[in-house]
Amino acid sequence: MQIVSKIVPCLWFDHQAEEAARFYTGVFPGGRIHLVTRYPKAGREIHGREAGSVLTVEFELAGQRFTALNGGPVFTFNEALSLQVMCEDQQEIDHFWSRLGEGGDPRAQQCGWLKDRFGVSWQVVPQEMLQYLVDPDPAKVERSFAAMLQMKKLDIAALKRAHEGK
Template sequence: MPGIARIAPCLWFDDQAEQAVELYLSVFPNSRITGTARYGEAGREFHGKTPGSVMTVAFELDGQPFTALNGGPVFRFNEAISLQVFCDSQAELDHYWDTLSEGGDPQARQCGWLKDRFGVSWQVVPTVLADMLEGGDSPRGQRVMAALLQMQKLDIATLQRACEG
């Protein structure tokens, strides 16, 4: 299966797949649409979509393959699955957080998690966080966790200060 990723997320939207992909492509570098499939007459009694309307958009975000599906209102996103964005700097973290959270659910923002305007959950976290939390039951890990729990958008400098004690 050359050229096809073994595992790739499929995101089920009601009918906003194209709009979501447009947003995500504008946020992440090295991103592109790799294909679009449209509904036909076959199966219309099940999907109820107009022939010719977009069924799926295959795309890549910074090289990671995804599919966005216009599957109708049957399923909704929830926090049981989220997409993680690892950031090397506060500027990078601010960019992803601010852009992805715009128009999203302000009540769903805690500890680096957010929901975008389409209901997709994201975790925007610094790459150093895993090291800071290593040995979570250690005094250092407890200080970092206590600081983390007070934040919506993560602040790397504050987490670093907590890590150092």
């Protein structure tokens, strides 16, 4: 077996690794599952999982490999780690915001951030947002940032108007 990426994020789930991987690969065009591994009989006294139940799911989204692990309820996701989706246009923002947010926590939506139904935090961001935040004109940066703070799902046209002072 060949390792494709040197760094592969591993997402720890209680028991929803396969469900999450199937959901994510359905949200991202071209997303796919590469491999499912299963718990063996060995170590059941440590991991507590039935032999044959899903251990890991190797999957790919937009060219990035991930591992989803069924590790039990010991650890949960929080906002200290999020996955950024850099979007080319408002249609992409609308798609990813809507799909990733299905069944998620609506209270955890601010400035392009959302939490999905598995507790994973995502940032759905227009690619040009960084340009607005590093503009050499501090007034443009202030307006762009202030506009972003008022949004849940980011609106490219509104951000552009704020950046331009319109």
